[in-house]
Amino acid sequence: MSQVYADRRGRLRDRCAAAGSAAALVSRPANVRYLSGGSPPGAVLLVGVDDDVLLCPRTPTGDPAEGRLDEGLRLTVLPPSGGDPAVSAADTAGKAGADVLAVEEHHLTVARYRAIESVAPGLRIADLGTAVEQERIVKDEDEITCLRIAAEITDQALGELLESILVGRTERHLALELERRLVDHGADGPAFPTSVATGPNSGRPGHRPSDRRVEEGDFLSVCMGANYRGYRCEIGRTFVIGTAPADWQIELYDLVFAAQRAARESLAPGTAYRDVDRAARQILDGAGHGEGLAPFLGHGVGLEIEEDPQLAPSAMGKLDACVPVTVEPGVHLPGRGGVRIDDTLVVRQEADGGPELLTITTKELLAL
Amino acid sequence: MSQVYADRRGRLRDRCAAAGSAAALVSRPANVRYLSGGSPPGAVLLVGVDDDVLLCPRTPTGDPAEGRLDEGLRLTVLPPSGGDPAVSAADTAGKAGADVLAVEEHHLTVARYRAIESVAPGLRIADLGTAVEQERIVKDEDEITCLRIAAEITDQALGELLESILVGRTERHLALELERRLVDHGADGPAFPTSVATGPNSGRPGHRPSDRRVEEGDFLSVCMGANYRGYRCEIGRTFVIGTAPADWQIELYDLVFAAQRAARESLAPGTAYRDVDRAARQILDGAGHGEGLAPFLGHGVGLEIEEDPQLAPSAMGKLDACVPVTVEPGVHLPGRGGVRIDDTLVVRQEADGGPELLTITTKELLAL
Known part of the structure; x- marks a missing residue:
């Protein structure tokens, strides 16, 4: 099953690259689950920088509602006072040298967007739009x-x-x-x-x-x-x-x-x-x-x-x-x-x- | 009970005025309910322009989960293809001559924020922050x-x-x-x-x-x-x-x-x-x-x-x-x-x- 998620992330990576974005930050829970097998509460997925990384505010529990995470995915659990995983993800992308980060503007709040902008000032933020939602329409x-x-x-x-x-x-x-x-x-x-x-x-x-x-x-x-x-x-x-x-x-x-x-x-x-x-x-x-x-x-x-x-x-x-x-x-x-x-x-x-x-x-x- | 909601909106209006905003657009459902008695799905509240207006994507049903709306509040039900009530509210505020509109940046998505900006270009958008949440801390x-x-x-x-x-x-x-x-x-x-x-x-x-x-x-x-x-x-x-x-x-x-x-x-x-x-x-x-x-x-x-x-x-x-x-x-x-x-x-x-x-x-x- 792991390959399914890797393939889905691969298609997203290709789509971002074609649009000029080095990396994508996926925050909408159903999209996170589609691409990683699970959606631990508050988790975000960073695709396209070295490994794909799932950033979680706490250790995923493997409950059915959270799904079963792709084992091939790198997992980062933030400390209790670690703040917003989306901000950490942007920081990671910036440090890895990405120049453009595509985010889900229809899901991220303005406040989170501003926090992402301020943590990685060298990073240009683009709109991923509903790219993942469009991928999800046709089912396997x-x-x-x-x-x-x-x-x-x-x-x-x-x-x-x-x-x-x-x-x-x-x-x-x-x-x-x-x-x-x-x-x-x-x-x-x-x-x-x-x-x-x-x-x-x-x-x-x-x-x-x-x-x-x-x-x-x-x-x-x-x-x-x-x-x-x-x-x-x-x-x-x-x-x-x-x-x-x-x-x-x-x-x-x-x-x-x-x-x-x-x-x-x-x-x-x-x-x-x-x-x-x-x-x-x-x-x-x-x-x-x-x-x-x-x-x-x-x-x-x-x-x-x-x-x-x-x-x-x-x-x-x-x-x-x-x-x-x-x-x-x-x-x-x-x-x-x-x-x-x-x-x-x-x-x-x-x-x-x-x-x-x-x-x-x-x-x-x-x-x- | 109606006076309670009017008083709460009055405090918010004073707070906005003190911060230089003519009007506030409240979108977070619990905040909408706090200020209007109800939170029909998708409704937003515009405070401070003439009457206060609750804009709903469909007719509120009065179900317990939606609460019981303050009858003194003006209600606008958008047509089925009426789009985002927050955008209509910004349009209303702009036409009413408001110069600054405070929005809940911690709740509005970036996409909705951009739509608000584009419908009322003469309107400066400010951040209401968690003003309503702070009012909600002490209960009556x-x-x-x-x-x-x-x-x-x-x-x-x-x-x-x-x-x-x-x-x-x-x-x-x-x-x-x-x-x-x-x-x-x-x-x-x-x-x-x-x-x-x-x-x-x-x-x-x-x-x-x-x-x-x-x-x-x-x-x-x-x-x-x-x-x-x-x-x-x-x-x-x-x-x-x-x-x-x-x-x-x-x-x-x-x-x-x-x-x-x-x-x-x-x-x-x-x-x-x-x-x-x-x-x-x-x-x-x-x-x-x-x-x-x-x-x-x-x-x-x-x-x-x-x-x-x-x-x-x-x-x-x-x-x-x-x-x-x-x-x-x-x-x-x-x-x-x-x-x-x-x-x-x-x-x-x-x-x-x-x-x-x-x-x-x-x-x-x-x-x-």
Whole structure:
């Protein structure tokens, strides 16, 4: 596995060299993990000066959340009063004779940037931009395997909940129960805070679980995912509580389902990001729900739950094979509730069977 | 309650005016919440230009985690493609004729800072520094009430766990169970990820729960806390599993307890931060445990779990009344385990009864 990280760092080094930077300082935790196998809290990675060095404020513990560090990487643990590892890294780069250091301006704070400038006055600071994020978009098969396992865990946890009695339980309790089940099935933790929304809350994107209890006749929408070895997936489903969904519920569900299917079916290498969004948006818009729609239909997933690409009306770019994305349209009717259906899929060539669905829990409208 | 937020913003406006800044842009979420009552995701607060304005990327939902916004505050919700609210705020400040805008350089990224600079070229950008964080150190009685309730919830959740059977259960399960109980008792959530550490892991600061199961003879250390209306407290306790603690366990426990007591007793208005740290550190150091100690003994708590002041050997400053802090010494013996004892207390005048202990779970060495 060690070679994978060395190769990734090699590509970054080449990219920096082409842009005229001798060295790169990577501080965004998911980027550090991508390039070194682990992200001990506060660690930064210096690439391109002699050896690559990971600078940590304390000894890494090897916990799953921190990952497993590439053993080929040089590790420097700063003393307790050692200050900001990014500043130490800049100092190291300056002393090693680097002339230009590329930093992640979208992650470093102004205060840290100023501290870096002042410790190495001979060093010119350039912007690395989102170079590492761009590298992370297309996943290798080991990464996709982690996502697949994360999705299996998620499907199991959700499936167990569906077999239990739901009426009378609060959104908060159901969310905590789902997170416990994720961990029971081997997740390192939830990929993001689990959302359980009932009745008028259902279908609201990013709803935080409240003390509202599940009632007969409710829509119940769940959005959750497992973190497995740092890789995060996402599933969203909406159910009806009771035996007979109302007509408006069936109608709204069928509409969102049709929008979600259209977007899923549009996933292919070469499809523009915005066209995936449009495939779903035009169906919902055509049914008169254009106003309240979320600003994007889906997004990449991986070491972070929201990565590039964004599947949105103004997004630039086209899908590649081996890019995992979410497809998550929803409609929320204020005061009544709504429907969200969310899957994680991997873009694949048609010859390879087309989009690979990772989250396989049924999308039939279940009455629970 | 509204007047409280207006008063806090008034103090910030005065401070900015004294430093020559017409307006301040507050972006750090806990600071936004302190000054406006709420912190909708991504919101920023512009203070000092006509009305104070809260700029949000989407409509605030009023969830407990987001707080309850001061109704006297002007609210601007940006459209879905409205970009960075901090940039809109700078634009607003520029159009309103402000000449200097103070920003939180320790929170804003370089990329956001550059975007602010380019949208309002006539505006000089100054550093607000940690002005709001400094205001937050001394709490009012309403804030202390929230912390007291958070501590009560935490004591209840921990107390219930102590009554259950522990042997054979994993650290992860115990941690999840504790977090569920926090929510059961009315917490908005855990104040920070709950740490449960057993056997050789016990006493390690910041230990992330693993799959290790509780065994007879183990030390079991727990560090947890509730978030109640945004206010976060912390408790740490160490127990022995089984009926008879070993001699080394009793000895180590008594030592850490003595260090913790000495530090608690040193809490008074006017005591230097470093002297609180030293009260505990010299006892542990004198017993030969100086090497592996954490770099600080405790810290402030409030809207964040680690706030100013830091109780550390090199910290500058003195305690005031109504400052809540943690006192959390610990010793970890590699391969064997260790002890941590952690309380949240409020500094009070001696005439008011001295330090107020918020986390009242017993510190006797319990054998469970």
